[in-house]
Amino acid sequence: MKRQKWWGLALTMLLVSGAALAGCGGGGSATKVKIGEVTRSIFYAPQYVALEKGFFKEEGLDVELQTTSGGDKTMTALLSGAIDVALVGSETSIYVYQQGSEDPVINFGQVTQTDGTFLMARDGSGAFDWNNLKGKVFLGQRKGGMPQMAGEFTLNKKGIDPHADLELIQNIDFANIASAYASGTGEFVQLFEPQASIFEKEGRGKVVASFGVESGRLPYTVFMTKQSYINKNDATVQKFTNALYKAQQWVDANSPEDIADAIMPYFKDSDRDIVVSSVKRYKEQGSYATDPIVDEAEWNNLLDVMEQAGELKERVAPDTIVNNSFAEKAKQAK
Secondary structure, eight states, X not given: XXXXXXXXXXXXXXXXXXXXXXXXXXSSOOEEEXXXXXSOOGGGHHHHHHHHTTHHHHTTEEEEEEXXXXXXXXXXXXXXXXXXXXXXXXXXXXXXHHXXXXXXXXXXXXXXXXXXXXXXXXXXXSOOXXXXXXXXXXXOXXXXXXXXXXXXXXXXXXXXXXXXXXXXEOOSOGGGHHHHXXXXXXSEEEEETTHHHHHHHHTSOEEEEEHHHHHOOOOOEEEEEEHHHHHHOHHHHHHHHHHHXXXXXXXXXXXXXXXXXXXGGGOTTSOHHHHHHHHHHHXXXXXXOSSSOXXXXXXXXXXXXXXXXXXXXXXXOHHXXXXXXXXHHHHHHO
8 A cells, every 4th residue: 555655646646847847848738929020031931940950949849820911011010919920121120110109010030141133134134234225114113112222222333323314114913023024014124033943934924133242241031029028938039049040050961952851832823943033043042141130231231222212211220120139059069
């Protein structure tokens, strides 16, 4: 009888200690985090790597990804609480700040550090010169968005007034730009990958320049969230940033082919060769940030781009709506 009582007590102690371990993360429920990405894009490869390679899970996070098409919709979803974290252009956080929000949107994890668009010429024969655009029809991006601002910033650098020296079309929705070009609109077009590689393969044009290279380093796409979310969930934000950094290091260390294989589940209808080509272009021009830190030089370049586009009311100091503490701790923990 005494032996039975001892085993009963031991079993109870094991169950209690097991529950305690589970509560500490040894096997307990993961913390749910909802991400809203502004679009589904190969440009965001580190995010998909973090999901597919289990880096978020390693940090005890259960991440739910949804595509909240468009910067305005993405920011609305974040501000309303429909999502916890947004992957979107950092200019959107500045727009919110300029409106005087009491709960500012904070940039905490940079994903891409250049513009992601390329200049495609319908007639790609002969040597390219930026002056070739003068007097031509240029199918650009939506006004107020980073692709359009980076595009115009580059044109101005090359001595081209986008509103006087060429016929600029920028009233077509982002989702319809490629189809408009395919139907014959524009002699030049500003495109993201993989559409640029697809059109090259189809013989519809040739990539002649990169707006990412020409406009310089800037915090183009960043993970951001509300200050109130950080105040209540700082440990979760840290774990999220840790996972992002692991993914960024993995992308930096691996080949375009390996990266393409990792992210293919998010591009099931895409040709693998096109995905490889797209990743290769972005890797070669350094578009994928190798750590989550938004540095001051990049931030100031962003402000220059926005200022020239007439979209900036006043220059916003980076420490106002950028929090690099999570990125710095992630790098130290690696």
